[in-house]
Amino acid sequence: MFTIALKGIRQYFKDRTAVLLSLLLPIVLITIFALMYGGIGKSEKSRPITLLFTDQDNTELSKEVYSTLNEQSGIQLLTTNYDEASKLIKKGKNSAVLVLYKGFQDSVEAGNKIPMELFYDEAKEIEMGLMQQALWSNLFGITMKKGMKGKVNSWIREKNPDLDTTELLDIQAKIDEQFSDFEQSEDSETLEENSNLPMTAIVSEEKNGNLGLIQAIAGVAIMMLLFSVAGSGASLLKEKEDGTFRRLLVAPISPSSILYGKMLSTLFMAILQLTVMFLYSWLVLGLDIFINLPALLLMILVTAIACSSFGIFMASICKSRKQVESLSTLVILVISALGGSMMPLIFMPAIMQKLAVISVNYWAIEGFFDIFWRQLPLSEIYPKLIVLLGIGILFTTISVVSFKRNLLKMV
Amino acid sequence: MLVAKNLYKSYKEVHALNNVSLSVQEGELYGLLGPNGAGKTTTINILTSLLKPNSGEILYHGKSLFENLNQCKKMIGVVPQEIALYEELSAIENLKFWGTLYGIKGKQLQQKTEELLSFLGLSDRKNHKIKTYSGGMKRRINITAALLHDPKIVFMDEPTVGIDPQSRNLIFEVIQELHSRGLTMIYTTHYMEEAERLCDRIGIIDEGKIVAEGSLENLKKASTIKEEIHVKFTNAPKEDLLNINNSFPNQVLVQENQLVLSTSQANTDLPKLIQLCTNANLPLEHLQVKNLSLESIFLELTGKSLRD
Numbered sequence: 001m002f003t004i005a006l007k008g009i010r011q012y013f014k015d016r017t018a019v020l021l022s023l024l025l026p027i028v029l030i031t032i033f034a035l036m037y038g039g040i041g042k043s044e045k046s047r048p049i050t051l052l053f054t055d056q057d058n059t060e061l062s063k064e065v066y067s068t069l070n071e072q073s074g075i076q077l078l079t080t081n082y083d084e085a086s087k088l089i090k091k092g093k094n095s096a097v098l099v100l101y102k103g104f105q106d107s108v109e110a111g112n113k114i115p116m117e118l119f120y121d122e123a124k125e126i127e128m129g130l131m132q133q134a135l136w137s138n139l140f141g142i143t144m145k146k147g148m149k150g151k152v153n154s155w156i157r158e159k160n161p162d163l164d165t166t167e168l169l170d171i172q173a174k175i176d177e178q179f180s181d182f183e184q185s186e187d188s189e190t191l192e193e194n195s196n197l198p199m200t201a202i203v204s205e206e207k208n209g210n211l212g213l214i215q216a217i218a219g220v221a222i223m224m225l226l227f228s229v230a231g232s233g234a235s236l237l238k239e240k241e242d243g244t245f246r247r248l249l250v251a252p253i254s255p256s257s258i259l260y261g262k263m264l265s266t267l268f269m270a271i272l273q274l275t276v277m278f279l280y281s282w283l284v285l286g287l288d289i290f291i292n293l294p295a296l297l298l299m300i301l302v303t304a305i306a307c308s309s310f311g312i313f314m315a316s317i318c319k320s321r322k323q324v325e326s327l328s329t330l331v332i333l334v335i336s337a338l339g340g341s342m343m344p345l346i347f348m349p350a351i352m353q354k355l356a357v358i359s360v361n362y363w364a365i366e367g368f369f370d371i372f373w374r375q376l377p378l379s380e381i382y383p384k385l386i387v388l389l390g391i392g393i394l395f396t397t398i399s400v401v402s403f404k405r406n407l408l409k410m411v
Numbered sequence: 412m413l414v415a416k417n418l419y420k421s422y423k424e425v426h427a428l429n430n431v432s433l434s435v436q437e438g439e440l441y442g443l444l445g446p447n448g449a450g451k452t453t454t455i456n457i458l459t460s461l462l463k464p465n466s467g468e469i470l471y472h473g474k475s476l477f478e479n480l481n482q483c484k485k486m487i488g489v490v491p492q493e494i495a496l497y498e499e500l501s502a503i504e505n506l507k508f509w510g511t512l513y514g515i516k517g518k519q520l521q522q523k524t525e526e527l528l529s530f531l532g533l534s535d536r537k538n539h540k541i542k543t544y545s546g547g548m549k550r551r552i553n554i555t556a557a558l559l560h561d562p563k564i565v566f567m568d569e570p571t572v573g574i575d576p577q578s579r580n581l582i583f584e585v586i587q588e589l590h591s592r593g594l595t596m597i598y599t600t601h602y603m604e605e606a607e608r609l610c611d612r613i614g615i616i617d618e619g620k621i622v623a624e625g626s627l628e629n630l631k632k633a634s635t636i637k638e639e640i641h642v643k644f645t646n647a648p649k650e651d652l653l654n655i656n657n658s659f660p661n662q663v664l665v666q667e668n669q670l671v672l673s674t675s676q677a678n679t680d681l682p683k684l685i686q687l688c689t690n691a692n693l694p695l696e697h698l699q700v701k702n703l704s705l706e707s708i709f710l711e712l713t714g715k716s717l718r719d
Contacts, residue, residue, distance in 0.1 A: 003511045007497070014499045014540075243493030247556070250459045251512040252484040 004248070004261025008235070009268055022269070023276050026224035030277065033220050034285055037212030037344075048076040049131050052085040052097035057104035057115075065100065065142055072134050089119065095127050096120035098135070108143050111151030149175055211373060213285055218368035219341040221277040222303065222361045223332065225270055229311030230328035232266040236315040237324055259403050263312050263396065270304035287372065295371050295378045302388040303364040309395035310360060316402035335359040363387045412437045412595050413458070413564055418467035420453055420619075427453040428464065429619040435564070435597060435612075440590045442610030443599040444709070450619040451599045455566055458597070459489050472563070485513060488562030492569045494549045495556070498542040502533060502552050505541060506559060513560035520559075527555045531585060547578025554585060564595040571605065583609065603705040613705070617713040627705065634708050636673040640681055642688070643669045643697035651691045658687055664710055668696075673707040 013019060051069070055062045070077045080088070085097035101115035108114055118135075120128050152175055157168065236259075239245040248258050278296065281287040289296055314331070318324040336342055338352065339361025345353050356362040367384035370376045413435040420428040428450050435441045445451045456462040458469060460476055460483070469476040471483045496505050506524040515523060528534045531551040541549060550570060557565055567586070571579045586609055590596065600606055606613050607627055614624045623630055644652075645668070652670050656663040659680065664671040674680040677700050688695060 003508065007500075007508050010504065011497060011499055242498075243491045243495035244497065246461065246491055246493075247489060247495040247509070248512070249461055250484060250487060250489045251509070252481040252514070253512055 001253075001257040001261040001264065004253075004258060005264035005268070008232075008262060008265025011235075012232075012265070012269055022224075022228050022273060026220055026273065026277055027280050029220045029224060030216050030281065031285070033216035034213045037215050048074050049127055050076045050078055050094055051131065051135070052088065052094050053077045053079050054082045054085055054097055054099045055079065056082075056102045057100050059105035061105035061108060061142070061146065062100045065139065068138050068142055069098075069135070072138065074134050075131060086119065089121050092121070092123075094121075095124040096131070108146045109150040111147050111149075111154055114143055114147070210287070213281070213287055214369060214372045215340075215344050215365075217277065217281045217285070217287060218365040218372075219336075219344075219361070221274060222307070222339070222364045223336040223341040224277075225273055225303070225307045226310060226332045226336070226360070227329075228273055229266050229270055229308045230314055230324065230332060231311075232262075232269060232308070233311035233313070233315035233328070234321045234324040236262050236312070237318065237321040241321060255404070256400065259312065259316075259400060263308060263399075266308040266311055267304055270308045271300060274300045274304055291375060292371050292378065295381050298378070298385055299364070299367045299371060299381070299388075302385050302392065303367070305392035306360050306364070306388040306395070309392040309399065312399045313395040313402075316399040336361050338362070340365050360388070360391050363391070412439070412472065413597075414468075414470045415454075415458060416468045416470075418454070418457055418464045418469070420457060420462065420464045426619050428457070431467075431616070431619070431621055433614055433621060433624065435595060437595055438590075438593045440586075440596045440598060440609055440611045442606040442613040443597060443616060444601070444603070444606050444613055444705070445599075445616035446601055446713075449616045451601075451616055452568070453619075454616065455489075455568055455597070455599060459487055459566055460484060485560060486563040488557035488560070488565040490554050490557045490565065490567045490570050492572055494541075494553050496541045496549065496552060499540060501538050501540055502528065502544070503537045505552065506556060509556045510559040515560055523559055523561075524555075527558055530588075531555055545578075546574050547581060550574055550578060550582055551585065554582070558589075562594075564597065565589070567596060567598045569600055570598075571600070571602070603709070607705050615709055615712055622712045623708070630705070630708050631703050634703060634711060635675050636703055636707050636711055637675050638673075638677045638703060639701045639707050640672040640674060640677060640684060641669070641697075641699045641701060642672070642684065642695065644688075645694045645696045647693045651693055654691065655684070655687050658683070664706070671707070673703070673711060 053066060053069070055066060066077060066079070069075055078094075080097075082097065082099055085094070085099075088094045089097060097119050099117050099119065101117070103115050116139075153172055156171055157163075163171075236245075239248065245258075249255060278287070278289050278300070282289040311328075314324050314328045318327060336359070338356050339359030340348075340356060341361045345356055345362075348356075363384050367381060367388065370381045370384060413433075415434070416432050418428050418431040419426075431450070431454060433441070443451050443454060453462065457464050457467075458476075460480060463477065471479075471486050474483060476483045497508070500508070503524060506527070507520055510520045510523060524537075525534070528537050531554070533548060533551060533555075536544070536548065541552065544552065554567075554570065570586075571582055574582070583605075586596070586598070590609075598606070598610060610627075612624065612626050613630065614621050615630075616622070623633070625633070647668050649665065649667075652663075652665045655670065656665055659672060659674075663673070672680060672684060681700065685695075685698075
């Protein structure tokens with residue numbers, strides 16, 4: 001078994017192009033994915049979203065809205081007329097325009113429906129979603145106070161038609177005083193502040209490292225590893241096609257030791273590939289791999305076991321190298337998409353997130369998140385280690401049975 | 412050395428081997444001759460433990476193959492039809508790998524590989540990758556890999572397939588040298604001339620049965636045919652040649668513009684043949700009476716050509 005494993009490792013290192021590709025390709029992909037997920041250069045502040053602003057009312061209140069929104073860090077206002085704004089959105093230069101129509105202040109003060117509208121490009125819905133919260137909480141703060149005063153005044157006038165002007169002005173002054181007290185009170189919080197839910201991050205990038213980088217490394221490393229081990233598994237069928245398998249079978253060794261030898265060399269290559277990935281992430285991308293080294297080493301080992309057994313499993317159920325190559329490509333793409341290698345699971349529908357548990361990628365990615373993001377101790381990570389080891393044992397058992405049923409019959 | 416008794420093997424309803432028995436003496440070169448699909452490979456696969464027969468017994472030096480598997484496997488060397496080597500490894504790396512599988516290690520392995528590489532004239536290329544070798548060189552390394560553990564018997568499964576005549580002659584020389592050193596070999600081929608040239612005894616297999624067995628001389632003596640009449644025409648339609656075939660009781664091998672008539676009485680069959688050719692206006696180019704060949708014996712026994 002060890003002789004066969006050593007031969008496999010020697011063959012791997014003899015093919016320098018394959019070695020370079022198996023290590024270089026994942027490194028390039030990790031770097032690209034880390035850039036995509038914002039894992040590199042994350043310390044730079046995000047660019048504010050530009051919102052076009054059309055003020056057709058041009059009153060004190062509309063100017064107050066402009067200055068309040070412009071003070072928001074995530075939004076940069078750009079004043080323009082509606083026609084120009086519309087053209088810019090259609091050309092894809094900007095995402096949206098906020099229009100305050102004529103009569104904006106009067107309507108707010110009268111407590112009527114507020115004449116304002118947001119026009120946007122539907123293709124940029126995600127950007128709009130991010131902007132919406134800041135936009136509405138600020139608009140609500142400004143318009144609601146004025147609107148409530150107007151509503152109260154209108155209600156008093158409507159219910160007390162007999163009041164003379166002096167009495168009305170007196171009541172209005174009292175209402176203004178009450179709202180003014182409310183706004184200036186040190187003990188009370190403003191309506192705007194009251195409407196916000198206080199949020200404190202328990203797990204945050206500041207404390208727990210770079211989320212995008214962890215997603216990129218864990219996701220890509222597993223997916224690329226699966227492709228590598230599928231290739232290694234396919235070499236078992238290449239032996240059959242080349243006739244070396246027949247020669248191995250007539251040698252005084254058990255047929256199972258051929259399979260175990262191949263598994264061992266595949267496992268070695270898998271561990272090597274994952275180790276190189278994490279060393280690169282540490283040296284170049286700044287991932288702190290020493291945060292929980294024993295857990296990381298164990299996770300690398302069980303992930304390598306699970307993935308390499310998958311490669312051998314694919315070889316044992318197929319009848320030719322072409323079959324392995326096409327079937328494993330299909331399966332790897334599906335389980336990688338399901339398991340969160342290509343896209344973080346949070347972006348997927350609930351049903352897909354539930355299905356993710358059938359993928360080896362899911363358990364490995366979650367395990368690496370436990371180590372680097374959640375920074376859990378080994379005692380909390382072990383369920384993922386056990387699942388990955390279980391996947392490895394299951395695939396190995398099926399491979400041994402299929403190997404005897406399929407490969408040995410094909411001699 | 413090797414005794415196989417009543418081997419029977421079937422795949423569903425196909426009888427691949429039907430009661431095959433053979434024995435090979437120590438130092439003997441035994442040729443297993445038969446057309447494609449005759450059962451040669453199945454026989455070799457069973458004798459080398461790759462397949463289990465449905466019934467029958469195989470003994471190596473009196474020991475049952477499947478009851479003493481690893482012990483018997485160490486006595487066997489196999490030269491497969493394919494180049495069963497790792498192309499990306501060098502010759503020495505390949506040989507050391509195969510040798511290690513048979514338990515040869517260290518200095519013994521080094522010595523053995525060097526000795527065999529020298530014997531096959533490949534010492535100067537030992538560190539080169541197999542993929543840089545010519546077809547003939549690969550074939551020689553393919554043979555070497557089967558000899559590292561000093562097997563008692565070597566199975567050679569059509570080792571000259573797909574190589575140039577020069578390399579083929581070189582391999583013949585290697586086989587003859589190994590034979591002269593007393594190595595027992597079983598050689599499968601569908602080339603008559605190889606079997607005639609190399610083998611001490613020949614077993615003719617067809618449709619899963621050994622139809623004849625013995626030395627070339629014994630096979631010739633046992634045959635009812637004594638001579639062959641080879642006729643070559645400048646231009647002859649195949650139908651006319653087949654009509655001539657129907658005029659003789661013995662099999663006539665018909666090929667393009669030529670035929671070979673196997674006969675036990677050339678003195679009467681030759682004038683008859685010439686007369687038939689004249690009647691059919693077939694222009695003769697060349698005519699020769701030859702001694703009986705294995706090809707004719709095979710045709711007589713099986714009713715078909717080896718290259719069918």
